[in-house]
Amino acid sequence: MAAVGALVVFSLNVLSAVVALLTSYYAYRFNRLASSPLLNAITFGFMLLGVGLLVEAGTSVALGQTLIELLVSKVLATITTFTYLSIQMVAYLIFAAGYAVLAFGKSARAVAAAATVAVTPRVVELAGLYSYALVSYFVVLVLLAFVVFQGALIHSRTRTRFSSLVLLAFVLILAAHVVLLASVVSLSGVLFLVGTATQFLGFVSLLVFLLRSGRVGAG
Amino acid sequence: MGQAEKQRSVLRINLDILNAIREEGDAKPTHILYKANLSHERLVKYLEDLTTKGLIELRQDGENRTYRMTTKGIEFLIEMRRAESFVQGFGLAI
Numbered sequence: 001m002a003a004v005g006a007l008v009v010f011s012l013n014v015l016s017a018v019v020a021l022l023t024s025y026y027a028y029r030f031n032r033l034a035s036s037p038l039l040n041a042i043t044f045g046f047m048l049l050g051v052g053l054l055v056e057a058g059t060s061v062a063l064g065q066t067l068i069e070l071l072v073s074k075v076l077a078t079i080t081t082f083t084y085l086s087i088q089m090v091a092y093l094i095f096a097a098g099y100a101v102l103a104f105g106k107s108a109r110a111v112a113a114a115a116t117v118a119v120t121p122r123v124v125e126l127a128g129l130y131s132y133a134l135v136s137y138f139v140v141l142v143l144l145a146f147v148v149f150q151g152a153l154i155h156s157r158t159r160t161r162f163s164s165l166v167l168l169a170f171v172l173i174l175a176a177h178v179v180l181l182a183s184v185v186s187l188s189g190v191l192f193l194v195g196t197a198t199q200f201l202g203f204v205s206l207l208v209f210l211l212r213s214g215r216v217g218a219g
Numbered sequence: 220m221g222q223a224e225k226q227r228s229v230l231r232i233n234l235d236i237l238n239a240i241r242e243e244g245d246a247k248p249t250h251i252l253y254k255a256n257l258s259h260e261r262l263v264k265y266l267e268d269l270t271t272k273g274l275i276e277l278r279q280d281g282e283n284r285t286y287r288m289t290t291k292g293i294e295f296l297i298e299m300r301r302a303e304s305f306v307q308g309f310g311l312a313i
Contacts, residue, residue, distance in 0.1 A: 026305055027305070029302075030301070030302035030305050030306060033230060033298070033299065033302045033313070034228075034230060034302055034303075034306050034311065034313045036306070036311055038309055038310075038311060039306065039309070039311070042309060102310065102311075151310070154309075154310030155310070157310070158307065158310055160307045160308070162304055162305075162307045162308035163307060163308050163309070163310055165308065166308040166309060209308050210305075212304075213301060213304035213305045213307075213308060214301055214304075216300050216301055216303075216304040
């Protein structure tokens with residue numbers, strides 16, 4: 001059963017990682033034309049997220065256990081899991097900073113950097129990786145809530161089919177992290193799989209966005 | 220120069236000019252001027268720049284001057300439109 005769960009997590013995370021890295025590539029490519037701090041954030045954020053997802057996928061398949069099963073069996077103290085959680089947190093922090101710069105100007109970048117410096121040591125000081133997993137999922141949740149809020153504001157102003165797909169992707173990823181946090185709190189492997197699947201649906205929405213926006217141009 | 224023109228980026232103006240030329244096939248300067256909403260002076264400057272970059276070419280038939288997209292220009296326009304769709308997804312504009 002554990003191996004099946006690990007295989008599901010591996011498959012969904014590899015596919016999600018491919019979409020994240022594709023998004024990062026397109027953001028980088030188009031940033032050369034339309035230079036923007038948010039596109040920079042999207043380039044680095046999705047690149048980190050893609051790498052993080054691959055690390056988690058690799059951990060799951062190598063150990064034959066999902067993150068939650070690792071927590072239960074106290075084998076969480078693996079550098080890969082710590083790395084994944086850290087990368088994920090930094091990636092969403094970059095997204096949040098990108099949207100903050102778009103909404104509040106460049107001073108927001110300094111605030112975001114200061115917040116990272118202030119928060120990180122406290123997170124690291126926490127005893128045990130279980131606490132770290134709990135805190136990192138909570139931090140990601142707060143950051144994603146901010147990204148979704150900014151995305152909703154932008155969508156209400158622009159109302160394009162593209163911004164609705166990106167907003168849907170972030171809403172699904174936010175919902176996924178609510179479930180993932182609940183899975184860490186309750187140490188539920190089933191909830192963890194549901195959260196991973198929901199996150200994958202978020203990346204599917206992002207893939208639809210990439211395909212549709214990529215089709216534009218030849219007309 | 221109008222307020223809208225002041226706020227447009229160089230990239231946006233180039234995109235508007237290329238769209239206007241693509242729309243017509245062989246576009247007269249007056250058509251481009253109208254569609255891209257530019258003053259004559261600025262239009263001449265942008266057309267010269269796009270011609271130098273090899274994105275459009277000038278065709279002169281007596282008094283009749285028209286501009287046409289080159290293959291490089293068409294490829295650039297497609298990339299620009301894709302970029303525009305992508306950045307729109309994140310609430311940005313070119």
